[in-house]
Each structure stands twice: as structure tokens, then as C-alpha cells.
Amino acid sequence: MLSVAAQQFAEKGYSGASMRSIANATGITQAAIYHHFPNKQALYMAVLARHLEEKISATVQDLAKIDDPEKCLRELIRRLLQLTEEDEHFRQLYFRELLEGNKERLTALAKNVFGDLLESVGGLLRKLAPQFDLNLLLLSVAGLVCHHVEARKLSPFLPGSKAKHQELDTLSRHISDLLLYGVRGP
């Protein structure tokens, strides 16, 4: 039921997803939701907790074990790409929170999502890029990954579009190379 709600909130947004359609897709009537959650907001918060906060910590685990900083960064990019590709709703919910999240929800997002990210890869990034601000670098990585995956819907309509622009390996190499070496390339 939480995953059905996540799908609808991600695809249609908070206002666009109705309690009725979520209930119907779950297989119960709209009134029955109110036995599990007091109101729509509470249901939405439960969706966020499960879909954003749990998934990120599972994704970035074990990264600290990789010794070589460059390999570790490439692996971070690869995992984030895979997460945001496999779980379309994760990415959409994150974007929607950036757009519409109030102070309370943004605080939770910062603490639970980026807090976990920092813990896992903060050390790596500090070693790899001592000249850069850690928070800004994290936001750069998140922006690159999420935007590239989200823009795959847009990519086919761009002039000079190629099929390989859709592939995860292509995106992974592009982002990693860009981050590691800048526009001049490796």
C-alpha cells in the first residue's frame, strides 16, 4: 500500500494523487485508508520516510571500504545512477520535495538523506577534492545524477540525440569523467 501510494505521489504529485485512486489501486475503498493513516499528509510522510530515507542508506553502504578514491567515486556515481534509475519514484519524490517541501520536510530530507550520504562518502570527497566545499560538491553530484536520469525522457527529442545517451553505462562514465577531470577530459 505504501508503495502504491509512492507511485501515485511520484507520478502525479501531492495534489494530483487522490486518496480514491490510491485506495482503488491498492484494492480497498477510499474510506479504508483512514483506518491506517489519519489524513493525506500523514500518508505522504510515511511514503517519504520509506522511499527516500531508507533507500539512500542502503545504496551508499560499503562505499568506504573501497580504497582507491577514483574507483570509489565512480562506484558512488554508478550506485546513485542505478538507484535513481531503478527506483523512478525515488528520484521523482526527491524533485517534488525540492519543489514543494516545507521547512519540516526539507529538514528531514537534509538529515536523513544527505546525512547518510555525508557519512558514507564525505571522507572520500574531502580527500579527492580538498579545494572544494563538501556540501556544494555533494549537491553537484546529486544534481548531475538525478538530472541526467530524469532528462532521459527529454533526451530523445534533443537535436543530435543518440540511443547511447539512454544507457546507464554511458551516463556513468560521462558524469565520473566530468567530475574527475573537468571538461578537458582524462
Added chain:
Amino acid sequence: MLSVAAQQFAEKGYSGASMRSIANATGITQAAIYHHFPNKQALYMAVLARHLEEKISATVQDLAKIDDPEKCLRELIRRLLQLTEEDEHFRQLYFRELLEGNKERLTALAKNVFGDLLESVGGLLRKLAPQFDLNLLLLSVAGLVCHHVEARKLSPFLPGSKAKHQELDTLSRHISDLLLYGVRGP
């Protein structure tokens, strides 16, 4: 009236913004909108055309005149940051289109927004980064700029947040340095 509608669509999304609230904020009644637009979709499309497609072409003009590629890239980043900061609705509408745009709307977005971008800075990027795919590079730049500005709402709640993370100059230098030199820095 189009700018009022842009504001509401950007802030509350398509479903969240009602014809009533748009009309009231404009100073007319809800029924009067239907004299100017046949329905809600048509109003939304008019908003997109004005707010996304017109603004981007004004922003990237004159860039080709700058000879030094590095200066030109820095200026591109600065202008895009300024556009997406000054015109909050531009950025929000772009993100919302990425999330919810159908094929027709994404085609228009690709053609009118990224088409203009390509025309103005395509040559620069090809010269500056011959090893990188042009479309992927454009999407990287767009993702970095938009995400950084959008994430300013999130930034204060991050661990280790600093006031300067909010400043446009800081963001501009961070993004430009990262693109030009990678994580190793200049």
C-alpha cells in the same frame, strides 16, 4: 495574467493551481479566464511558451561573442544561475515539465529551450570539451545549475551549512571550477 498563472503553476503544480486562484490573483473571476483561453491546458501551454522558451533565448544571447572559451563558460554558468535565481518560476516550471511533461510538451521543451542553448554555446562546448558528448554536457550544465539553485532551500538544513552556500558568486565559481578542472581543482 500569464505571469500570475506562471507563478501559481510553478509553485503549486498543474493540479495544485486552480483556475479560481489564478483568476482571483489576477483580479477577475474564474469564468472570465475562459474568454481568453479555452481550458486549463491551453492556459498552461501559453505559460510555458512565454516563461521557458522566451527567457532562455534572451539569456544565452551574445555569448558567442566572447573569445576566450573559459571566460565564455564562466559567463554561461553565471547567466544561467542568474536566470534560474531571478526567475524562480522558470526553474520550477522546467523541473515540473521534466517530471510530468508528456511527449508533445517535452518535444517543445527540447526544441525551444535546448535548441537555443545549443545554437549559442554548442560551438564553445565542442571546442572546450572535444572528448565529451555535446548533449550530455549540456544536460550536465543544466542539471548542475538548476539543482544548485533549487537546493538552496535545502542547503540551510544540511550538516555543516554555511551562509555563503546561498550566494550566487559562490555557486558560480564552484560550478565553473568543477566543470573546468574536475574535483582536483584549478
Added chain:
DNA sequence: GTCTATAGGACGATAGAC
């Protein structure tokens, strides 16, 4: 070009039976 009025439906939430 804007108004009032209203149709017709979807929404969130509640009451109460089973």
C-alpha cells in the same frame, strides 16, 4: 470582456454497520 449563477463531478474526511 467581465459578471452571476450553476451544472456536474472529484475531492478529503467522517459516521456507522458488519
Added chain:
DNA sequence: GTCTATCGTCCTATAGAC
């Protein structure tokens, strides 16, 4: 825990007067 039924509110869109 789920149902049916319903309330009150909001919504998009239309009709018709001025």
C-alpha cells in the same frame, strides 16, 4: 479492517445577462 453512504468543499467548464 473494510465496507456503504454521505457531508461539505473545491474543482473545471458552461450559459446567459450586461
